[in-house]
Amino acid sequence: MSETSDVADWWRTSIIEMEPGRIEIRGTPIQELIGTVTFPQMIWLMVRGDLPSEAQARLFEAALVAAVDHGPQAPSIATARMAVTCGLGLNNAMASAVNLLGDVHGGAGEQAVEMFAHVDEYYGTVAEALDAWIEQRGKILPGFGHRFHTPVDPRAPRLMALVGEAVEAGVCDGRYAGIAGQIEAEISKRKGRPIPMNIDGATAVIYAELGFPAPLARGLFCLSRSVGILAHAWEQQQQGGRNKGPTPPKYRWTFDPA
Incomplete structure (x- = not known):
């Protein structure tokens, strides 16, 4: 192997090809994408390698829009x-904010996709599948x-209404929506009260229905929440303020003596 190829092969990618005067994303010149595809479509193209149908893109975009913000009580914001x-x-x-989107704050969508797949693949009832999940992953x-x-x-x-419309239109088959519904019913039965799906579960249904691997559910959530993070950071710049901590200065933490 020559020194030139050794350097060229240091990084390998099928995402972008570039040389002076030419930029191609997934084989398409960037100038043909500018003004013809939406940002959600571009995200899909970058991570999947193809462009979604218009109906797929609408459902995908709905999931991205739904998770943009949850207010300053969210640790990331x-x-x-x-x-x-x-x-x-x-x-x-x-x-700084995106770095807080870990397993507890930001990871539930990825985990929900994993749980849906676990239930789908489990040889037994939904109740038995959930018991096995709890034994492996916690309550x-x-x-x-x-x-x-x-x-x-x-x-x-x-979001689930949009999934239903997409199933009726043949965009997806509703497999994971059905699994999520069964899980919701089983959890509610166990608790003796309704335990409805939340944003993480609903977006997980969408990402699973559209064929995104579980780790991308978290990555896509990070992209979505980055919009809210940017908006709040910009708003705070306009408001001013110096060295604001998590609570106003007059409040003190609880001291636990050793």
Whole structure:
């Protein structure tokens, strides 16, 4: 192998080809994409390698829109605003906030896709599949119930209605929507009260129905929530403020003596 090819092969990608005066994304010149595809379609093209149908793109976009923001009580949003008051620029504030989107805050969509697949592949009833999941992964079932939105997360019914319309139109087959419905019924039965699907469960249904692997559900959530993060960081820049922490200065934390 020559030194030239050794350098050229250091990174390998089928996403972009570029040389002076030419940029091709997934084999299409960038100038042919500019003004002809939407940003959600471009996201799909980048991560999937093809363009979605218009109906697929609409359902995909709905999931992205639904998760953009959840207010300053969300740790990621609060972090963005605090970062700005510490003198950071928008890019630093966004990076700080996105770094908080981990397994607990931001990972439920990915986990819900994994749970749907687990139930789908399990040889047994939904109840038995959930028992096996709980034994392996713990008692928290991602995508159902909400600590703030009770009795219903207002985003989930709208998203599931769009999934229903997509199934009727032949965009997807409803397989994972059906699984999610069965899980919801089983959880509610166990709790003795309704435990409805939340935003993470509904977007997980959409991403699973559209064929996105589970890890991308988290990545796509990060893209979606970045919109809210940017908006809050920018708003905080306009409002000003210096060194704002998680609580007003007059409040003190609880001290636990050793």
